[in-house]
Structure formats: structure tokens, C-alpha cells
Amino acid sequence: MLQTLSNGARGVGRAQQEEIVMRLMSALTGIAFVTSIAMASSAFAQSDCTKTVPPSPFGKDDQTGASNRITPAVTKAAAAEIKDGTVISLTNPLVDGVPLFGSRFTKSVLTAGGLAPGAALGKNDLTYMEDTWLSQSHVGTHLDGMGHIGRGDCYYNQNAMGKNINQNNMTKLGLEHLKPFATRGVFIDMVKVYQQANKLKTNANCRSPCIDKGTVITAEDLQAGLKLTNTTLREGDIVIIHTGWGDLFLQHPAKNTEYNSGEAGLGKAAAKWLIDQKIVAVGLDNWGLEVIPSEDQNEAFPVHQMLLTDNGIHIIENVRTDLMAAQVASSNRGTFFFSMTVPKAVGMTGTFVAIDAIQ
Known part of the structure; x- marks a missing residue:
């Protein structure tokens, strides 16, 4: 996942890349937390929900x-x-x-492909742009x-x-x-x-x-x-x-x-x-x-x-x-x-x- 992010962040400054990585690490920490909650909720999974929800x-x-x-x-x-x-x-x-509410975050990163001199693709000089959007839903x-x-x-x-x-x-x-x-x-x-x-x-x-x-x-x-x-x-x-x-x-x-x-x-x-x-x-x-x-x-x-x-x-x-x-x-x-x-x-x-x- 980190490698994917690194690839997606090419063309941006080092400081911005470091910020993105920090954001992702924060998200990964959140995922680990959710995983622990999922494991801990095994006891909850036995709940009789007919008593609390219609x-x-x-x-x-x-x-x-x-x-x-x-x-x-x-x-x-x-x-x-x-x-x-x-x-x-x-x-x-x-x-x-x-x-944004609470600890939610957003971060957008633009990847520009082929814009450097000589980096375009094919004899038709194809270039492209794509986006990475890091965010909660x-x-x-x-x-x-x-x-x-x-x-x-x-x-x-x-x-x-x-x-x-x-x-x-x-x-x-x-x-x-x-x-x-x-x-x-x-x-x-x-x-x-x-x-x-x-x-x-x-x-x-x-x-x-x-x-x-x-x-x-x-x-x-x-x-x-x-x-x-x-x-x-x-x-x-x-x-x-x-x-x-x-x-x-x-x-x-x-x-x-x-x-x-x-x-x-x-x-x-x-x-x-x-x-x-x-x-x-x-x-x-x-x-x-x-x-x-x-x-x-x-x-x-x-x-x-x-x-x-x-x-x-x-x-x-x-x-x-x-x-x-x-x-x-x-x-x-x-x-x-x-x-x-x-x-x-x-x-x-x-x-x-x-x-x-x-x-």
C-alpha cells in the first residue's frame, strides 16, 4: 500500500509526500484500531438485538x-x-x-504523467493526469x-x-x-x-x-x-x-x-x-x-x-x-x-x- 502511494505521489514535493505518508499511516493505525474492535466485539456479536432494535x-x-x-x-x-x-x-x-468532523481528513494528490520534456508516450506525445483522494467517506x-x-x-x-x-x-x-x-x-x-x-x-x-x-x-x-x-x-x-x-x-x-x-x-x-x-x-x-x-x-x-x-x-x-x-x-x-x-x-x-x- 505504501508503495502504491509512493507511485501515486510522484511529481509532488518531498514535504507533501511525507505529509501524505503520515496521513496514510494515521489511517492504517485507525484500521488496526478497527481490527482490534472487531476482535473485541465477538462478545457483542452474541447480542440479542430483538430487544434493542425493531x-x-x-x-x-x-x-x-x-x-x-x-x-x-x-x-x-x-x-x-x-x-x-x-x-x-x-x-x-x-x-x-x-x-470536517472529529479526526476525519482529506488529501488530494495530482499525478501528472509524461509532462516532463521527452517523457510523453508514443509518437503522438500522449500525456495524462490522474488523482489520488485520501479521505474518510x-x-x-x-x-x-x-x-x-x-x-x-x-x-x-x-x-x-x-x-x-x-x-x-x-x-x-x-x-x-x-x-x-x-x-x-x-x-x-x-x-x-x-x-x-x-x-x-x-x-x-x-x-x-x-x-x-x-x-x-x-x-x-x-x-x-x-x-x-x-x-x-x-x-x-x-x-x-x-x-x-x-x-x-x-x-x-x-x-x-x-x-x-x-x-x-x-x-x-x-x-x-x-x-x-x-x-x-x-x-x-x-x-x-x-x-x-x-x-x-x-x-x-x-x-x-x-x-x-x-x-x-x-x-x-x-x-x-x-x-x-x-x-x-x-x-x-x-x-x-x-x-x-x-x-x-x-x-x-x-x-x-x-x-x-x-x-
Whole structure:
């Protein structure tokens, strides 16, 4: 692996190569740690997950989750949202320097082949360029898969994951089981909801109005947001929520610390309401979807467990929402055709994604 990295890093400076190697060694250390966890979790693998996680409504062998709700009929109905073909990106650029949660990292390396004098290939002087991207999967605009969050050893559909992992990937609940994300999207402008209710507390670091960290989004807030565009949720929808916090993401790296310091987000009651609507996924313009600090300081990411672990509803984080907010403000249309590309990444817990809203 180190030799492969060395080959991939040709053409870059020695200092940069050393930094890449250090990053890789850090990743390898993490892999070793995961391996030790996998060995230690053999005891967890005997967990009776029927006591801590509900079964999937899609059957005992289901590894797909709520994307099962995207049937051909749902996709066909969603296509009716396309009126003039306007495409709005919901994806932040994937680039070094964006805010990252915890110890996550990114590093891009360009390999230029044949550009040195006399190094081109063939009489046609062929040259080429390739990239190396070193990163965890949960960076930038990304999807949380079914294997990302559990309750102890118990993950979605009562899977005891200690016996379903190795040092490379998961052997259950990987992204390869997901269905295509081609369905109706519903946009909720929470900034506008709070402005109209005269309860917007913004953050001085935001260049445009944003909802400050620690603000709990309630089920009533979501319902008020839907009323702004006269929209009703239906089974199979994907909900995208604008809090304005993504403005700090776009100011990277200057505002990374502030971006990561907390966020407005879903409270547990709001999550429960969305679950009851039988949606497929929910995304916000922040790094953790749910309110940070949490409603209960003794709980860690409880909304993640409610959505992913208990109900198979996907989470999309670091969604870019400002462009869509402007589009919805001008058209007063909160619905669109949601198109998201998710690679069939075998055994992976999540991945960065590309999302387009088409109206």
C-alpha cells in the first residue's frame, strides 16, 4: 500500500509526500484500531438485538432500508415535478480545506504523467493526469448508510454487527444494497419559518440569515415550513431543510471552527414526525443533522439512531441549500425531482454524493 502511494505521489514535493505518508499511516493505525474492535466485539456479536432494535418493515433479510419505498410508481410520480428542466445543485464542492468532523481528513494528490520534456508516450506525445483522494467517506455532502450508526452492537434490522465486519468493510448493510434515489424532493426553508414567527436568532459569522446552534427544530416548525409552499409530505419523499448554517461551510477554511462548534437541527419529536410520514431520507445544510448540543446532554446523536438504526431512513449531511432556497423563494415551489448518485460501494458505511434538484 505504501508503495502504491509512493507511485501515486510522484511529481509532488518531498514535504507533501511525507505529509501524505503520515496521513496514510494515521489511517492504517485507525484500521488496526478497527481490527482490534472487531476482535473485541465477538462478545457483542452474541447480542440479542430483538430487544434493542425493531425489525425492518421490509422483511427479516432487508439490508436496503427506506429506499425500498422508491418504487417505479414513486419515481414516475416524482417525474411530474419536472416542468422546465431547471437543475439546482444541492452538492458542496469536494475539496481539501472544508470543515470536517472529529479526526476525519482529506488529501488530494495530482499525478501528472509524461509532462516532463521527452517523457510523453508514443509518437503522438500522449500525456495524462490522474488523482489520488485520501479521505474518510463521511466528508463533504455525504450519505449515511445503514451501517453507520447502531445501538451497542445492534444495527438496522436487528443485525449484530460484531460478526459482520472485518478490517476492510462490513459484510452486511453496505451501500451496494441501496436502491436508486430518484424520487420527489421536498424543500423546507426553516430560516423563513423562523423569520415569519419572529424567533430567528442568527449567528454573526453567517453572511446571510442563519439559525444559530443549539436551536431545536420541532415537528410544528416542519409543518409550518410545508405550509409556506402548500406542500404535503407523501410516502417515498426526501426532505431537505435549509437552516442557513451552510453559509459557514462555504467560507471554509476561515469559519470551519465555528461551523463545527454546533448547529440547529432536528429534535427527537421532529424526527419522530418525519418517521411517521414514511420518508426515505432527510438532509440538512450542517454536519450532523440533529441539534447540537443535544436536547439531552447525556445522549449522543439520538436522532441518528431513531432514523438509521430503528427505521432505515437515510441521513444526508452538508447539503448545499442556499441555491435551492433562492429558487423556492422566487417560484414558491417547494417540490422537485430528487436525483442523487450513490456508488455501489460494497460494505461501506457511507459516501460523498452528488445531488441535483430538478424543477
